[in-house]
Amino acid sequence: MTSRKNKRQRRCPGCKETGAIRVIDSRPLDDGRKIYRRLNCKTCGHNYGSVELPIAELERLQMIEAQRASLRRVARILAAELEELMPVGATVVASTG
Numbered sequence: 001m002t003s004r005k006n007k008r009q010r011r012c013p014g015c016k017e018t019g020a021i022r023v024i025d026s027r028p029l030d031d032g033r034k035i036y037r038r039l040n041c042k043t044c045g046h047n048y049g050s051v052e053l054p055i056a057e058l059e060r061l062q063m064i065e066a067q068r069a070s071l072r073r074v075a076r077i078l079a080a081e082l083e084e085l086m087p088v089g090a091t092v093v094a095s096t097g
């Protein structure tokens, strides 16, 4: 089996570059159904947050909202939940990663 280093890379909402990021904090939300992360871009130093959730949980949220909302609304709901956890001025990004 080939050993492969697990490099964390994603697009930074600050500088828009796809580069290395550092996970500052990672914690479960909603009894572990979601994982919240605070991230730091190694390129520009921008701090931002993400939430990771299983597809089944995303689909459940979509079903709840399907009558009157789009996936964008679900993402806004998640972002609003996270806003209280974030430091002032930080960007919140919803992700199914």
Ligand SMILES: [Zn+2]
Binding pocket: 012, 013, 014, 015, 016, 017, 041, 042, 043, 044, 045, 046
């Ligand atoms: Zn950046």
